[in-house]
Every structure is written in C-alpha cells, then in structure tokens.
Amino acid sequence: DGGITQSPKYLFRKEGQNVTLSCEQNLNHDAMYWYRQDPGQGLRLIYYSQIVNDFQKGDIAEGYSVSREKKESFPLTVTSAQKNPTAFYLCASSILGSSGANVLTFGAGSRLTVL
Amino acid sequence: QKEVEQDPGPLSVPEGAIVSLNCTYSNSAFQYFMWYRQYSRKGPELLMYTYSSGNKEDGRFTAQVDKSSKYISLFIRDSQPSDSATYLCAMKGGGLTGGGNKLTFGTGTQLKVEL
Numbered sequence: 475d476g477g478i479t480q481s482p483k484y485l486f487r488k489e490g491q492n493v494t495l496s497c498e499q500n501l502n503h504d505a506m507y508w509y510r511q512d513p514g515q516g517l518r519l520i521y522y523s524q525i526v527n528d529f530q531k532g533d534i535a536e537g538y539s540v541s542r543e544k545k546e547s548f549p550l551t552v553t554s555a556q557k558n559p560t561a562f563y564l565c566a567s568s569i570l571g572s573s574g575a576n577v578l579t580f581g582a583g584s585r586l587t588v589l
Numbered sequence: 590q591k592e593v594e595q596d597p598g599p600l601s602v603p604e605g606a607i608v609s610l611n612c613t614y615s616n617s618a619f620q621y622f623m624w625y626r627q628y629s630r631k632g633p634e635l636l637m638y639t640y641s642s643g644n645k646e647d648g649r650f651t652a653q654v655d656k657s658s659k660y661i662s663l664f665i666r667d668s669q670p671s672d673s674a675t676y677l678c679a680m681k682g683g684g685l686t687g688g689g690n691k692l693t694f695g696t697g698t699q700l701k702v703e704l
Contacts, residue, residue: 478632514597516677516696517633532691564632575621575640576681576692580632 476501478581480565485586487552487559495550495584497565504570506548507578510534511562520563523548524570552586560588592616595678595695604704608665612678612695615659619680619693622654624663627675627697636663636676668702675699 478499487493499506508520519532523542537556542548548567552559562585566578595612602608610624620641625633639645642656651664661680665672678695 480632514696516593516595517679517694519691522691566632575623575638577623577635577638578633578692580625580634582632583630585630 478565478567478579480563480581480584483582483584485584487586487588489588490554492551492553493586495552495563495565495586497548497550497581498546499548499565499567499579499581500546501567501579502545503567503579504545505568506542507566507568508532508538508540508548508550509564509566511564511583517564520550559586561586590615591696592693593678593680593695596698597696599699599701601701601703602668604668604670604702606668606702608668608672608700608702610663610665610676610678610698610700612661612680613659614661614680614693616680616682616693617656617659618682621681622652622661623679623692624650624652625677625679625694627677629674633677670702670704673701 481496505524507522509517518534520538521540523529539551564583565581568578593614623638624636626636627633637652639652639654642654645652649666653662675697677697679692681692
C-alpha cells in the first residue's frame with residue numbers, strides 16, 4: 475500500500491540534544507512537507523521540498539534543518555536551537571505541478587517530548 | 590488576526606444530529622478550500638475539497654463555500670460516533686504560488702458524537 479511512514483512515533487529528548495525524525499513516502503510524490511502541530515495553533519509549515527536536493531523554509535524554520543537526498547525521503551532534524559520543540563510533527567507529500575487543490579497526504583505523525 | 594479562523598470547540602452532539610463546522614478567512618486570494626479529518630494521535634486525512642464558491646456533496650458530508658462572505662462550512666448529516674475527530678479547514682490560492690502550493694490551515698474543531 476502506498477503511503478507515508480514516519481518514525482519514531484514517540485520520541486523523548488533531553489534539552490540540548492539534536493534529534494532526527496524520519497519521513498519516507500512510496501507515493502512517487504515530488505513535494506514533501508514538514509508541519510508542526512500545537513494545541514490551539516493548527517498546522518504550521520516548517521520546511522518543504524519540491525525536488526531532490528532543494529528545500530525551502532516555511533513559516534517556522536528556526537531551529538530545524540532538513541535534507542532531501544532522495545525523492546522518497548525527507549528527514550527533519552530538531553536542533554538544540556529550537557526553543558520549544560515539544561510538539562506533534564507531521565510529514566506530508568503531494569504531487570507537484572498541479573495548479574489545483576494541492577492535496578496533501580499525511581503520515582501518522584511523530585510526538586516529540588523534551589524532558 | 591489569523592488568516593483563517595476556526596472555533597476549536599469542543600463540539601458535542603448526539604448521534605444522528607446534523608453537524609455544522611465553519612471557518613472564516615481574510616485572504617481574498619484563496620480559491621481552493623479543503624476539509625481534513627484528524628483522529629486522535631493520527632495524521633489528517635482529506636475529506637473533500639471545493640474550488641471557488643458553491644456546494645459539494647459526498648455521502649453524508651457537504652462542503653459549502655461563500656467567497657463573498659469569506660466563510661466556509663462542512664455539514665455532516667446523520668452523525669455517527671465514528672465521526673468523532675478534529676476537523677481542520679485548509680485553503681490556498683490558485684496556481685503555483687511562490688510558497689510551493691502552501692496551504693493555510695485553521696486550528697481545527699474537535700467534534701464528539703455521543704451515543
């Protein structure tokens with residue numbers, strides 16, 4: 475079955491540590507996205523990538539980094555510079571080149587808790 | 590003021606009720622309007638999307654867009670306990686925007702359908 479796999483589902487981190495969240499898709503989608511979800515704030519875009527080896531900052535990129543070495547993979551690193559990293563992180567993908575709705579397919583999410 | 594406003598709820602209704610979920614927005618450039626459903630601790634999944642003004646029906650779900658009032662609605666008929674979830678509205682402009690087909694999300698409305 476085609477879809478998006480995020481891992482780990484739950485992650486605990488000590489302050490000052492970097493952590494990397496994995497996102498893999500087998501939908502053959504060109505574009506991939508990382509969102510952060512906090513209560514009362516909705517989904518906020520962290521980074522997105524439309525093509526391999528290229529990515530763009532979203533609305534809240536500070537303290538995060540990404541890479542896109544393969545079409546299928548878009549890992550997110552939460553660095554120690556991120557002041558409030560505890561959140562639910564969602565990876566998504568979509569077909570690029572459509573001027574239509576840009577329907578996103580989401581993964582199941584990764585919940586990061588900083589101890 | 591946020592570009593998209595959505596009442597967070599929670600909204601509690603009895604089984605079989607008609608549910609009305611709403612979003613207002615301020616950006617007149619939005620042309621595509623989407624509703625995503627998110628179960629607890631899961632990623633959002635697309636319910637339906639509408640282009641410009643008008644209605645769209647899919648089974649028990651009806652999406653309405655009133656661009657003149659900058660107001661969109663999702664109606665659920667004969668609501669079921671399995672409809673209990675958070676409902677997120679999302680919007681984007683037409684064409685391939687510089688933001689990579691960026692979607693703007695509402696904060697989500699939590700719905701509980703009780704037996």
